[in-house]
Amino acid sequence: MGKSKKIVFFIPSFSSIEATAPLGLLAISTPLLEAGYDVRIIDSTIAPDYKKRVLNEVKDALCLGISLVTGPMISETVEICRAIKKWNRDFPVILGGWHPSLLPTQTLEAEYVDVIVRGQGEESMLEIAQRLSGGASLDDVQGIGFKRAGEPHFTPERPLKSLDRTPRKAYELADFDAYERVCGRRWAMYVSSLACPFNCAYCTNAGVYGRKWNALPVEQVVQETIDLTRRYRLELLWMADDNFLVDLERALEIAEGLIRSGAAFKWSVQATTNLTARLSVEELRLLRRSGLHQICQGIETASPTVMKLMNKGFQVLPDIYESTARCVEAGVIPSFNIIFGFPGEGPRERRETIDFMMDVCRRFPGAEFWTNIFTPYPGSPIFHRAKEIGIEVPDSLEAWVDYFPRYTVLPWLKGKEHQRVQRMRDYLRIAFDRAPIAADRQSSVATAIKHLTSYPARWRLDHDFYDFPVELWVNRKLRNILTLPKPNVDAKPLEPAAAPSCP
Ligand code: B12
Ligand code: SF4
Numbered sequence: 001m002g003k004s005k006k007i008v009f010f011i012p013s014f015s016s017i018e019a020t021a022p023l024g025l026l027a028i029s030t031p032l033l034e035a036g037y038d039v040r041i042i043d044s045t046i047a048p049d050y051k052k053r054v055l056n057e058v059k060d061a062l063c064l065g066i067s068l069v070t071g072p073m074i075s076e077t078v079e080i081c082r083a084i085k086k087w088n089r090d091f092p093v094i095l096g097g098w099h100p101s102l103l104p105t106q107t108l109e110a111e112y113v114d115v116i117v118r119g120q121g122e123e124s125m126l127e128i129a130q131r132l133s134g135g136a137s138l139d140d141v142q143g144i145g146f147k148r149a150g151e152p153h154f155t156p157e158r159p160l161k162s163l164d165r166t167p168r169k170a171y172e173l174a175d176f177d178a179y180e181r182v183c184g185r186r187w188a189m190y191v192s193s194l195a196c197p198f199n200c201a202y203c204t205n206a207g208v209y210g211r212k213w214n215a216l217p218v219e220q221v222v223q224e225t226i227d228l229t230r231r232y233r234l235e236l237l238w239m240a241d242d243n244f245l246v247d248l249e250r251a252l253e254i255a256e257g258l259i260r261s262g263a264a265f266k267w268s269v270q271a272t273t274n275l276t277a278r279l280s281v282e283e284l285r286l287l288r289r290s291g292l293h294q295i296c297q298g299i300e301t302a303s304p305t306v307m308k309l310m311n312k313g314f315q316v317l318p319d320i321y322e323s324t325a326r327c328v329e330a331g332v333i334p335s336f337n338i339i340f341g342f343p344g345e346g347p348r349e350r351r352e353t354i355d356f357m358m359d360v361c362r363r364f365p366g367a368e369f370w371t372n373i374f375t376p377y378p379g380s381p382i383f384h385r386a387k388e389i390g391i392e393v394p395d396s397l398e399a400w401v402d403y404f405p406r407y408t409v410l411p412w413l414k415g416k417e418h419q420r421v422q423r424m425r426d427y428l429r430i431a432f433d434r435a436p437i438a439a440d441r442q443s444s445v446a447t448a449i450k451h452l453t454s455y456p457a458r459w460r461l462d463h464d465f466y467d468f469p470v471e472l473w474v475n476r477k478l479r480n481i482l483t484l485p486k487p488n489v490d491a492k493p494l495e496p497a498a499a500p501s502c503p
Pocket of ligand 2: 196197198203243
């Protein structure tokens with residue numbers, strides 16, 4: 001009997017209601033589909049009975065592939081791998097994505113992992129499938145690790161391919177109805193460029209995609225995004241590019257192309273503050289007319305000392321004020337990320353950041369901030385100093401399960417001070433309005449209460465006073481009582497359906 005041409009992919013839940021199709025798996029599916037493989041994707045975010053589904057689908061399959069990043073996704077990964085090996089210890093299990101790419105040796109050491117793929121997976125996964133189909137050795141597949149007689153064996157690195165040389169993503173495998181039921185909004189991610197020329201100390205990107213920014217041609221982006229949004233009736237595209245604005249002219253040409261083609265969807269991008277600051281009001285208006293509604297920018301800190309430690313020398317704070325004013329004038333939401341607790345940040349530096357945030361939000365209603373506590377991810381430049389800064393590096397795949405959020409409590413930010421920062425972040429959440437991608441399921445009463453408590457929250461943030469947090473208590477209670485129920489979600493099995501034609 002010939003080997004099966006069915007490949008099963010699993011993606012563990014991101015534990016996020018900002019649910020949409022997993023691009024990594026859609027990317028590696030295309031070459032397989034083109035080569036005649038039958039691909040099934042099971043996403044635990046939309047399939048509560050994911051374990052049963054996986055075990056059912058693998059029965060007549062060639063192999064199972066799992067996509068994961070560092071953190072909670074590892075929990076379901078291990079659960080599924082163990083279940084597979086209990087059913088059939090010889091069934092091939094392949095792990096790909098950011099975590100296996102950044103920690104290949106340790107990931108492959110797990111007894112239930114047979115193959116790991118480092119970096120881009122389109123060609124590697126196809127070649128693995130072909131070798132498994134033909135019963136051949138994996139020796140000549142670049143960029144992977146596998147076990148031979150139980151011992152880990154790694155092949156030479158696969159050279160990075162520029163984005164324009166990678167295949168389209170198999171969006172037709174995604175069940176957008178199910179994602180919409182979880183998220184309340186119908187949206188997708190799209191990648192128009194790869195890599196980022198900068199090298200922030202906390203960022204893992206250079207470790208996988210290098211620093212050579214490269215992009216798809218303007219015409220392709222315009223045509224694909226319009227086709228995608230019409231075909232799947234998507235209201236929003238979130239560009240997962242690390243730094244969309246590296247080539248300003250290209251960004252403006254995309255906007256012109258979208259307007260010319262009558263695009264009717266919203267889109268948002270991520271870009272550094274210095275590149276956003278190059279846009280004039282007219283250029284921002286052009287982008288707005290094409291549907292751009294938000295530019296997400298990683299300020300991360302407003303302390304010059306911490307900025308230097310983060311290797312963010314390219315960031316100029318006064319420029320951020322000016323570009324925020326221009327964004328607001330043009331109707332594009334300036335959305336900012338902040339990281340608290342980077343090594344070297346003390347109460348004084350933190351205060352500089354809070355003052356900056358409060359000032360920006362007051363001067364430019366509509367600007368929004370999202371805060372995090374620093375987690376040192378493997379592959380980031382600062383991770384090389386993990387031991388020195390007191391981070392205990394997990395010694396097995398499973399030990400990374402709770403790395404995030406465990407390492408939001410840091411050796412230099414713990415106990416009362418950590419509690420204080422968390423409480424301050426809670427006050428920042430209610431002090432100013434922000435709009436998540438997922439539809440707001442709060443009732444109008446809860447929203448009104450949140451709005452009322454925003455005033456005392458601002459006073460507290462101004463005075464650095466977070467004791468007796470009654471407003472937080474009120475908000476939490478109300479959210480529990482008044483938040484509208486989330487629908488029960490289950491997806492139809494994702495089968496390789498023929499892509500519907502564009503209207
Ligand atoms: C979109 C995104 C999200 C979305 C995901 C939505 C969704 N439905 O997928 C959301 C907002 C939910 C999210 C959450 C988080 N994210 Co995120 N996210 C991204 C982002 C911007 C894009 C990912 C993407 O789709 N890329 C496009 C696809 C095509 O590329 P790819 O994923 O790299 O896939 C390729 C290869 O990796 C490989 N591959 C991938 N999977 C597989 C599987 C197999 C079997 C094989 C063979 C190959 C393979 O082949 C693919 C094609 O070449 C990346 C940054 C980036 N530049 O990629 C960060 C990133 C992946 N996220 C990251 C992090 C840290 C998080 C959070 C932990 C953040 C947080 N503190 O909350 C959470 C995770 C929470 C959790 N529960 O685990 C880190 C991961 C670092 C790490 N060491 O793992 C990244 C790299 C950002 C960064 N620069 O640090 N994220
Ligand atoms: S600008 Fe963003 S993507 Fe680029 S290195 Fe810094 S954090 Fe990473």
